[in-house]
Amino acid sequence: MIFKALPCRTRWEGLLVVLWVVLIQGLVLVWMARRPVDLIKFFLVVLLVASVPLLFYLLQRAWAAFSLEYWIDRNALTMVWSGRREVVALPAIRRIIRGSAAPQIEPTWSQWPAPYIGQGEAGELQNIRMVATRPLDECLLIETDDRVYAISPADNAGFLAALQERFRLGPVRLFSAELAQTGRISSGATSLLLIGGGLVGAMILFGLLMIRYPDLPDALAFQYNSDGVPLVVRQKTALFLLPVIGLLAWVFNGLWGLWMVYRRQITGAYMLWGGAIVVQLCALMALISLIN
DSSP states (O other): OEEEBOOOTTHHHHHHHHHHHHHHHHHHHHHHHHSOSSHHHHHHHHHHHHHHHHHHHHHHHHHHHHHOEEEEOSSEEEEEETTEEEEEEGGGEEEEEEGGGSOOOOOOGGGTTSTTEEEEEETTEEEEEEEOSSOGGGSEEEEESSOEEEEOBSOHHHHHHHHHHHHHHOOSSOOOOEEEETTOOOOOHHHHHHHHHHHHHHHHHHHHHHHHGGGSOSEEEEEEOTTSOEEEEEEGGGGGHHHHHHHHHHHHHHHHHHHHHHTTOHHHHHHHHHHHHHHHHHHHHHHHHHHO
16 A cells, blocks of 8 residues: 655745756856856856756755655555655564654754655664654654654554554565665765766866867867878867867766666776776867867
8 A cells, every 4th residue: 555645844845946946057057158268157167067966966855755655565664755765574663653752853954855854863762764754743653673764644544554454464575674776876985986086077178178268279280290280270169079078978978887887787887987087088188288
């Protein structure tokens, strides 16, 4: 059976903030399009790129606030939100209590706009896993051997009745609690370093060119013969091909690497992410040789 969570009081606020971020990004794009290539335009690019992770984070948290629900079958209780699921085997549940007597957990700013999805502690209750849309005193607390889950089904009576019925029937199979995420990305430091390094590399390419761009001549020699005579002369706008190559290498290899992680081939993902950085280093050396 599927039980919806109580409506989250901040979900529409989160959606409104997402729309404001998108609006600001659009204004920055218009400003960028109207400015000549210079240092200010580069700062606008940095601002736009920095706002993209914020936008995705807000979208993910807002999606969690809208999508949280609880699934009950004979084997487990499954809490589902924003493409993720946390599974608790029914035999692992020791007791269920109401959270009215429990001390409150103050949500952190980073959890907004789904402030009651996260980790916390409250008095004697240690290792509380909040998977709810309401404060702790309005939740049901499901205690297992290693943690306490705080949930907020809209129909408490129906939820408890369905859970008791499944307890009486008994499980079809046994398994341990687990946390799963669709398309789960490895959280290792190496993954973050390689992906972040590729993004920084692309920004360095664009930044170096955009800073030097106003002082460059309109036409540049791109190729010379053995005597030093220019063979290929192009407009300086052609220089943007090198940063674009670096950016496309990061995007293409980054997405391919995430697909490799999804297939649990992390070594291949490392090679792809590292390969994008190698491409960017080559593009950087070529760019330096052309603008100096």
